[in-house]
Amino acid sequence: MSKFMLLLYDDPSEWAKLGPEDMQKAIEKYMAWSKKPFTVDSQRLGQDAGRVIRANGGKPRATDGPYSETKEVLGGFYTIEAANYDEAVARALEHPHVQYGGTIEVRQLYGS
């Protein structure tokens, strides 16, 4: 079994349209996916835009986010187990996140 990281990018403008009932249904769908046995770990990132460290004229410096032009923000990640990339992608495709306007990036953990 190899390990893969699923990076979930959120589109908050899509979520803003949801009412309470839709939110409940969405959470139920997300939870149903999360409890699948292949999930090893899951972490939510903080709400803030974060900081980024870059060398500026050879000197490391921290700047505040956001860093990209896109409206999507990295919201959290899952670590899952899968036999190969195809299987990992198939599992990510079943994740409800995409239905709600989000994006999922699938990356294999090196050497796993």
Added chain:
Amino acid sequence: MSTAGEADRFIEHLFRHQAGRVVARLTRLLGPAHVALAEESVQEAMLRALQTWPYQGVPDNSAGWLFRVAHNAAIDALRRERVFGDKTEALVAEITRSAAVTLSEPDVEEQLRDDELRMIFMCCHPALAREASVALSLKTIGGFSVREIARAFLAEDSAIAQRLVRAKRQIRDQRLTLDMPSGSEMAARLDSVLEVLYFMFNEGYAAEEGEDLIRLDLCLEALRLGRLVASASIATPRVHALVALMALQGARLPARVDDAGELVLLEDQDRGRWDQRLIAMGFAHFDRSMAGQEVSEYHVQAAIAATHARGIDPATVDWPVILSLYDQLVALNTSPVIRLNRAVAVAKVRGPAAALDAIAGLEADPRLRQYHLLMSVRGQLLLDLRRTKEASESFMAALTHTRNEPERRFLRRRIEACDR
């Protein structure tokens, strides 16, 4: 926190109901002019849940979590927007106190019910148009989204959104409060609340679109709010009559559409699918509606629904009683639709020819000229009299006046029956 995935389902409509009561609570603290801020805070809390629970698991007390986080979101908004000026910190302290309560405690529950009750009474203030009251009640206390309300009323999202904006502006401009009215004003407001709830229920009930669950939700929300009013000390027998009526009619909803999505007439319904819990609830409120002398329209409607519910099968329904109840109802309300329903009871008791006579006057009523149900009832009576050609024409006329698909299929089957 439970581990991610332990609880992947919640109590039905938990978010909707929780949204309603927290909006009511925050509106009470912030004042009715700031109902939009209360709604945004609740929306923020739900969004936070959506963003965190899938990763961190559902908190043990999810309702309490939403309640607290919505309070905190309101505090953040107060400090950020500064609309309250130097009153901000006092208000923050009050919201902080409210956030610290334990939801399951009886006196807290009582307080929250009181908040919701005041909110219903404000939403049904006579200064607001009935449509505005219904939309506002659904949005604020019901926790329905604009999109859901629009779907329930077959309206555009933007139309509902505008209706809500206007209603909130009126609340501000006319300085509506959450104070319960007193004296004669109380009786008038209670009537207005009942009218709004009955309208909400009928909107859900009248359109026979089985596939659209939002309409069932509308009926159940009207019933929930009705029960909330009925549990308050201000409830009169009339309130119980309306709750009985909604519960007894609502009990039949699961049987109104068959597995294929086709419309089923009351007579042909599988009574095994009637909701026994709602029937029991309906009879309990019906009993309580009998206190006092008053016989309102709700009482008579409830009595009709109760008579249907008492029949074990269509053959044992006491139609003479139903007809006499319709006679009473016609005396209280001259609506042609009620007279049409009465004609159906006339057909059962005195036969189709007498019923045809009963609806003859209705056909001249301009309000019913486009009404497909009148044409449909007339068609059925003619079919029962074996006047198949005229029956077929009547069903065809009905067909051109409804765009509701299950109903159209039903009418086409009737037309085929005329040809046999």
